[in-house]
Amino acid sequence: MPRKAVEQELSRDRILEVARHLFVTKGYRAISMRSIGQQLGYSHGSLYYHFKDKAELFSALVQDDFKRLGRLFEKVINQSPTDGMSKLEQVMLEFVSFGLNNPHHYEIMFMTRDEELLCYARAEQGRCLEMFSTIVRQSLHSQLRTEQERHHIPRSLFLSIHGFISFYIQDQVTFDEIKPAAAAHVRFLCRRALEEAAQSA
Template identity: 65%
Template sequence: MARRAVEQELSRERILEAARHLFVTKGYRAISMRSIGQHLGYSHGSLYYHFKEKAELFYAIVMEDFDHLCQLLNQVKDMPEQGETSKVERLLLEFIRFGLNNAHQYEIMFMIRDEELLSYCRAEQARCFEVFASIVRGNMDLNEHSLEAMHTVPLSLFLSILGFISYYIQDRVTYEEVEAAANAHVKTLCRVL
C-alpha cells in the first residue's frame, strides 16, 4: 500500500468524485469513510489526510458543485446579447444543461432527502438562487413589472427549471437528448418577461 501511495497519490479530487458517486448511488448513511477508501483501493486512514469526517467530505462536495454552477450562471450574466435567445433564456438553458449533464452532482445539490444533510444544501441552494434571481431581475424591465413580480418571477422560473430537470433526470438523459423540449419549455416560461 505504501508503494501504491507513492506511485499514485490519493488526491482530494479523486476522493470527492468517488464519494459523490457513492453518496448518490447508495445514500449518505450507507457510506462510510472505510467504504469510500475501499472503493478507491486505499485504507480509510488515507482519506483523513484530506477530510476529518464524512460530513466535512460531503460539505466539500456540495460547495464545489454549487461554486461550479454559480460560475456557469455568472458566465451567462457576463455574455453579450446575441441572436434571438435572450440572456434569461440562456440562463435557464445553461441551468438545465448543468443539471442533466451532471446528474450525480445535481441530485446531491437539489434532490437529497436526508434531513441531516439538507442544512448543508439549503444554504448553498439559497446562494445559487440569489445569483439566478439577480440575473433574472437584471433583465426584467422595471416599467413593465411590479415590485411583486420582481420577486415572484425569478422564483417561479427557478422552481420550474428544477422541476424540468427532476422530471428528465429520472431517465438519465443528457441535455442534448432533450434539447428541443428544453428550448420549448424555456420559450414558454420566458413569455412572462
C-alpha cells in the same frame, strides 16, 4: 504511507468524485469513509489527509458543486447572447444542461431528502436562488414593477426549471437528447414571465 505521497496519489477531486457517486447510488447513511476508501483502492485513513470526517466531505461536495454552477451562470452573463436567445434564456438553458449532464451533482445539490444533509445544502441553495433571481431581475428590470413580481417571478422560473430537470433526470437522458424540448420550455417560461409582468402593470 507518508502524507505527501498520499496527497500526490489520492487527490481531493478524486475522493469527491467517488464519494458523490456512492452517496447518490447507495445513500449517505450506508456509506462510510472506509467504503469510500475501498472503492478508491486506498485505506480509509488516506481520506483523512483531506477531510476530517464524512460530514466534512459531504459539505465540500455541496460547496464545490454550487460554485461550479455559479461559475457557469457568470460565464453566460459575461458573454454576448447567441442563437437569438436572451441572456436569461441562456442562463436557464445552462441550468438545464448542468443538471442533466451532471445528475449525481444535481441530486446532491437539490434533491437530498435527508434532514441531516439538508443543513449542508440549504445555505448554498439559497445563494444559488438569489444569484438566479438577480439575473432574472436584471434581465426583466423594466417589466418587474412591483416588489411582489421581483420576488415571485424569479422563484417561479427557478422552480419550473428545477421541475424540468428533476423529471428528465429520472429518465437518465443527456441534455443533447432533449435540448429542443429544453429550449422550448425556457422560451415558454420567459414568455409567461413577461406576460404576467405586463398584466400586473
